[in-house]
Amino acid sequence: xxxxxxxxxxxxxxxxxxxxxxxxxxxxxxxxxxxAFGVAGFxxxxxxxxxxxxxxxxxxxxxxxxxxxxFVGIFNIIMFVLxxxxxxxxxxxxxxxxxxxxxxxxxxxxxxxxxxxxxxxPILAIIYAGGLIGLGIGIVLREGSSTGGMDIxxxxxxxxxGLSISGMLYLFDSGILLLQMFISTSEQVLYGILVxxxxxxxxxxxxxxxxxxxxxxxxxxxxxxxxxxILKTMDRGSTLIKAQTGCLRKDQFMVLTVISNxxxxxxxxxxxxxxxxxxxxxxxxxxVRGRGFTIEKHHKKEExxx
Numbered sequence: 001x002x003x004x005x006x007x008x009x010x011x012x013x014x015x016x017x018x019x020x021x022x023x024x025x026x027x028x029x030x031x032x033x034x035x036a037f038g039v040a041g042f043x044x045x046x047x048x049x050x051x052x053x054x055x056x057x058x059x060x061x062x063x064x065x066x067x068x069x070x071f072v073g074i075f076n077i078i079m080f081v082l083x084x085x086x087x088x089x090x091x092x093x094x095x096x097x098x099x100x101x102x103x104x105x106x107x108x109x110x111x112x113x114x115x116x117x118x119x120x121x122p123i124l125a126i127i128y129a130g131g132l133i134g135l136g137i138g139i140v141l142r143e144g145s146s147t148g149g150m151d152i153x154x155x156x157x158x159x160x161x162g163l164s165i166s167g168m169l170y171l172f173d174s175g176i177l178l179l180q181m182f183i184s185t186s187e188q189v190l191y192g193i194l195v196x197x198x199x200x201x202x203x204x205x206x207x208x209x210x211x212x213x214x215x216x217x218x219x220x221x222x223x224x225x226x227x228x229x230i231l232k233t234m235d236r237g238s239t240l241i242k243a244q245t246g247c248l249r250k251d252q253f254m255v256l257t258v259i260s261n262x263x264x265x266x267x268x269x270x271x272x273x274x275x276x277x278x279x280x281x282x283x284x285x286x287x288v289r290g291r292g293f294t295i296e297k298h299h300k301k302e303e304x305x306x
Contacts, residue, residue, distance in 0.1 A: 130198025
């Protein structure tokens with residue numbers, strides 16, 4: 001009987017892991033498709049320039065009439081082999097899908113009618129190109145994967161020489177933009193800088209989406225009641241920090257808790273009902289790890305109310 005239950009649990013675990021891997025692959029493909037759509041629909045038709053392997057491909061396309069999809073495919077394969085050799089198997093597995101997926105999707109998109117351009121307005125093209133590229137790369141990176149290509153040299157330099165990955169990424173992107181000055185006007189270079197800035201900002205937002213939380217510190221004589229309310233009514237954890245008031249030098253506890261952004265109005269109301277003079281400090285924090293956020297709670301709300 002125990003053996004049967006163990007086998008069922010193992011099968012369930014394997015199935016759950018397979019579904020997780022399938023979802024991950026689908027999201028990586030989706031991210032690459034969004035990225036390719038931004039390039040095919042807005043960057044290429046409007047003669048925009050950008051960084052990364054796509055920016056390098058644009059240089060060779062305008063200078064030597066080499067297919068963008070073909071160049072990206074060959075470049076990504078070379079970078080993939082180099083990365084797998086130096087960074088190992090784990091890196092290769094997480095980058096394999098993007099390495100082959102992006103250039104194929106880009107080549108297919110370039111055969112469709114929208115690749116002739118969805119807008120002739122350069123400002124609209126810059127905004128949509130930057131937004132879609134940032135969104136696409138963000139989706140891929142959120143899955144713990146890599147878009148390959150120009151992501152790989154900074155990783156290699158970091159491993160070999162300890163150089164900053166983000167610093168190297170900016171350096172390579174800047175170099176690619178400068179390289180395209182030979183085939184572009186100064187106005188196009190300025191547009192290219194805007195595209196890079198927009199997709200960098202969007203990328204940061206995508207990576208932080210759903211992770212930002214609100215940290216609240218509460219100073220009140222009724223800290224015990226407030227703490228109990230947070231635990232029971234809000235079903236959130238709390239920490240009591242020893243504090244001393246600056247004027248009267250009164251020793252008391254400050255209540256620290258972390259909640260989601262949408263829970264803040266409710267917490268505000270409940271605290272005012274307990275102590276309308278409570279002093280609150282509210283901060284936005286980028287990410288929280290631990291029980292109740294990245295680790296499942298060990299207790300149920302009903303157990304806490306007993």
